[in-house]
Amino acid sequence: MASATAVLRSEWTKVRSVRSTVWTLVTAFAVTVAVGGGISALVTATWGDAPPADRAMFDAAQTSFSGMFLGQLALIVFGVLVIGGEYSTGMIRSSLAAVPQRGVLLAAKVAVATALALVTGMVTSFTAFFVGQAFLGQRATTLAEEGVLRAVFGAGLYMTLITMFAMGVTTMLRSPMLSLGILMPFFFLVSSILAAVPKAKEVAQYFPDQAGARIMQAVPMGDAPYGPWGGLGIMALWVVAALAGGYLVLKKRDA
Template sequence: MAAPSAVLQSEWTKVKSVRSTVWTLVSALLVTIVISGLICLLTATQWKNLDSNDRLQFDPTSTSFSGLWLGQLALIVFGVLVISSEYSTGMIRTSLAAVPQRGTFYASKIAVTGVLALVVGMATSFITFFVGQAILGSHSTSISDPGVLRAVFGGGLYMTLMVLFSAGIAMILRSPMLSLGILMPFFFLISTILANVPGAKKVARYFPDQAGSKIMQVVSVNDERPYGPWAGLLIMVVWVAAALIGGYVVLKRRDA
């Protein structure tokens, strides 16, 4: 029987030894910071051209996270690769032979993935916020203003949950191509489109990304979502829990 500490060490070694997984996290950080910074710069330079309604709805905190829509692409890829790369190479058989306790194996893999995502997510969130506010200048907000620290901290939690959701789906599907083929269109097309369709947005607002992103919002003018920031994050947690439980059930019942 493999000791949990040894399994954790093994999973950490797997992650850091595969360059593609490491670089996806680095890419998530860099892309989010750069794109957010550019959008903040564009906003600051075009401020005088905004009408009164746009200025009323302006949320400097949310604007500093505007590059996350692209940065989360790398987060999704990371969550998928950490799980499904062993299936695509056939190494999953060796891993399960070495660690026959599938619950311990799965928990260790998710724990390592979650901790890495949390560290990178928090670093990305705070750096992105401070860079964005520096660029916004006189139109910026402060970390001490009401709701701002919650939004910045919540941004790191959102990124972590996005990775864990992707990992759970990847364990269910056990294929990197199939997992990415479902997750990418869902988050970048289906969720966004349905959220803007009158007849469907009442359902789309409960999708994991739509609900979870509420935590990063401070100014909520004209926001029709019927829940608050923490309730939105809780909805996302339920999605993540369902994905992770589904992944465990599949791992437990199916052969490698």
């Protein structure tokens, strides 16, 4: 029986020895910060042309996270690779032979990837915030303003949860290509499109990304029947369901 410490150490070695997984984390940071800073600079340059209603509801903190839409895709890839990489190479058989306790193996993979995603998410969210505020100039806000620290901290949690969700889905599907083929269109197209359709919006607001994104708003917007932490809680429930489903599939099916 493999010890939990040994399994964790093994999973850590796997993650840091694969360049693609490391680069996805770097990409998530770079894209989120760069796009957020660019959008913040654009807002400053075009502020005089903005309608009065938009100025009144302007959220400086959320503007800094404009790149999160793209940055989260890199973290989805990271989550998929952590789980799906071994399925695509067939190494999952060796891993299960070394660690027959499948729950321990999955928990170790999720723990290592979640820790990396959390560190990356927090560094990214705080960096994106400060870079964005630097470009916003007179329209910038501070962490001391109401709701801002929660939004920045929540952005890091959002990035972590999106990674965990991707890991759960990939464990159920057992294929990186199939997982990316479902997750990418869903978060990049389907969720956004449905959120813009009046009747479908009532359902789309409970999707993991739509609900979780509420935590990044320092200025309340929209008419969702839940607040920032409630939205993050809904996202967390999606994550729990995905991981539970992944565990059941891993436990019942052969590699």
